[in-house]
Amino acid sequence: MYKKTLLFFSFLLYLSCIGTDVTDDYVDPTLRITSPQIISIKVGQKFQFTAKYFDTSGTQIENPNLIWTVSPPDALTIDDSGFATATSDGVATIQVSVVTALGSTISAETSFPVREVVTVITETATMTVDSGTTTTSDINTSTIDSGTTTSTLTDASTTTTTVSDTSSTTTDTDSTPTVDDDVVVTSPQSYQGTIRTTSSYELTGSYEYGLNDAGQLVLDIGDDYVASTAIPRLFVYLSNNPNSPSGAYEIAEVTVFSGAHSYVLPSSIDISDYKYILYWCKPFIVKVGDSTIF
């Protein structure tokens, strides 16, 4: 009996040994063109393309070996650094690729017209994606002669994407087309969306993520924001991995649980650097909520 009792106590002691938890936070490596989206470029003009590569954890890899190509080859010339020169009229497609650590090749591409004259597109597009997948768009295009000043090119374009699937978010994007040396580009100025809970804890609210009047990148949480006060040590991150904060930028520990509030982000962060907002409970090591920024 005493031996059995000793064995039983030993078994209980064994149970209290530290084990291992495995969290599946793998994401496919991604390559993202981060330079402003070209709407139109004039023959003879030059443009610097940039791209960022994120590994299977969503962490940005510094100085990746990017390979830039263009199609058709006579539309543009592009060097190894992504510096391009428009050479002939037509639609050009820039593709950038990289070989991942696993040996596979991933790529991203962007297409735009190369014109003898500058083309300005004032675009208002609305795309609704739900179980029926309905897409509508209205695009107005006007053409101005080469050499026209940029002062008239101030129309804003708005793209609205609404996904009614419960696992998705609503995102509004505001961007302003600009002209620089006959290259018409559009850069996102802000994104609007909705934070959703991914747990049993209450967490919801709208937000706007973008530059304020002072030029600071700000995450503005809306009046409708509510978070459970029962969540221990809740943190908010900007991340490129929707499943974990590794490689993410830790904004702050959450101290506001209802109503509007803002987080001013450092100037080192670009608006296109992070794809997700992530709410993470540190002691539980689990995601509580998220939103896809773009």
Place this chain on the structure above:
Amino acid sequence: MQKQFLLLGCLFFLGITFGTAQWIQKKGTGYYKVGTWFLEANQHYTDKGLLDPNATRGIFVTSLYGRHGITDKITLVGYIPFTRVYQNEQIFTSGNPGQPGEAVNSFGDIDLAVEVQILKRPKWVLATSLTLGIPSGNNSGGSDGSYQTGDGEFNQIVKVLAGTSFKIAKHSFYAKGSLGVNNRSNGYSDEIRLGFETGSQVFKNKFLFLVRLNTIQSFFNGSLSALNSNGSIFANNVEVTNLGGEINYFITKKWSASFGYSIPLSGKNIYKAPALAGGIAYKL
């Protein structure tokens, strides 16, 4: 800033799950037990009573429990736990740097109680008790302060206990019930505690089988939350209903060994996991 989480709730409910409920001792008699209990959880009940995952945490408590009759109507009770709290190593499939496992070992919160017999009849007994929860545990252990072995607050539990014996088909059983109020300090919500236990000795009184049903219900009158969490938010507003069973084997007339198992049926702000317990007891 100290944060205290589900652990403490577990300490509370396991205390009532495996806490030995004895009759009032006669003068000079006693019951003393060296026990352990263990729990490991990778999910918990949220504040809404729903289940959410969490990094696996474990609690292993080795305790000394004793009760001694100083008169025929007054029994002193003491419970001294030594607690190990640990969290598993965390590995991420993405290749992200993981997080090493961690453990904290220290004394837990000591309970001291006095039980007073109010009435005694041939078939039943009525008693009351006052338990003082001494904050002797570590309420800020570990790298992030969340590996607590105590809640850092001084609480007082007043209980009324009743017990009876009866027979079914010539077989003897006993049943006990208790109703208590836990007055907690430092912003924690007060609680109601209800318990029921029944059991019977079998196989020539060599074995005692018993089942317990216990519940803690919160008054939700505490001020602690994530808004002002200088203390616990998960040791606060804890609710649980727990069902457990225990087998006691009487090695001799004085020595016995026990094995217990319990599961939470529902709860709020507390781990959801079965608990195992074992112990060796001596009856004076």
